[in-house]
Amino acid sequence: MRRAHGFTLIEVLIAMVLLVAGLALAFATLGAATRTAARGEAMADRSERMRAVEGFLRTRITGSRPVGFDFDQSRAVAVRFIGEPERMRFVADLPDYLGRGGPYLHDFTVEDDGDGVRMTLALNMVLAGKTVEERDARPPEVLVDGLREARFRYRALDEEGRLGEWLDKWEASEQLPLLVEVTMIDRNGAAWPPVVVALPLAPAFSSFAAPVQTQ
Numbered sequence: 001m002r003r004a005h006g007f008t009l010i011e012v013l014i015a016m017v018l019l020v021a022g023l024a025l026a027f028a029t030l031g032a033a034t035r036t037a038a039r040g041e042a043m044a045d046r047s048e049r050m051r052a053v054e055g056f057l058r059t060r061i062t063g064s065r066p067v068g069f070d071f072d073q074s075r076a077v078a079v080r081f082i083g084e085p086e087r088m089r090f091v092a093d094l095p096d097y098l099g100r101g102g103p104y105l106h107d108f109t110v111e112d113d114g115d116g117v118r119m120t121l122a123l124n125m126v127l128a129g130k131t132v133e134e135r136d137a138r139p140p141e142v143l144v145d146g147l148r149e150a151r152f153r154y155r156a157l158d159e160e161g162r163l164g165e166w167l168d169k170w171e172a173s174e175q176l177p178l179l180v181e182v183t184m185i186d187r188n189g190a191a192w193p194p195v196v197v198a199l200p201l202a203p204a205f206s207s208f209a210a211p212v213q214t215q
Contacts, residue, residue: 083170118145176202
């Protein structure tokens with residue numbers, strides 16, 4: 001009878017090569033799955049963040065009221081809306097869970113944060129057409145950060161009663177614009193869907209503002 005013998009060195013080496021290749025494939029597959037899951041989670045977080053910010057902006061801007069918060073002595077008119085490319089101010093009622101309730105000046109500002117820009121919101125009570133500086137007022141809240149660019153634009157009827165062009169600056173501070181647009185771009189260059197909000201209390205017949213050259 002022939003004596004049984006073990007594996008040869010070549011057979012052992014081949015087995016080891018196959019084992020290493022299988023492990024490498026398994027780790028590569030696991031790594032790819034992990035990266036895919038991380039990208040999916042990041043996309044979900046970004047989408048949720050967008051929905052939250054968009055919902056808040058829509059609610060606050062839609063609730064804007066033609067209430068004065070300052071007085072323009074040069075034109076002898078109450079200031080009800082100030083709109084600039086990087087700052088927007090108007091009065092809207094504040095829910096009790098956000099403060100004391102009642103009319104508050106909403107001051108949205110796009111500011112440099114050292115590594116891009118962010119959008120903040122400051123709130124101040126309005127009484128009898130004047131903004132009240134509260135002693136215990138909270139500092140501006142950061143609404144969204146990590147942006148490369150953010151801006152506001154405004155739209156109204158033209159002199160012929162038709163919807164005019166988008167304006168970088170709202171000149172008719174005694175009136176509300178018909179539409180407000182908010183655009184944002186992430187630090188990595190990804191653009192957010194534009195937020196376009198109609199102001200239901202804006203009087204259509206008097207919402208003409210002198211056009212300003214857009215960028």
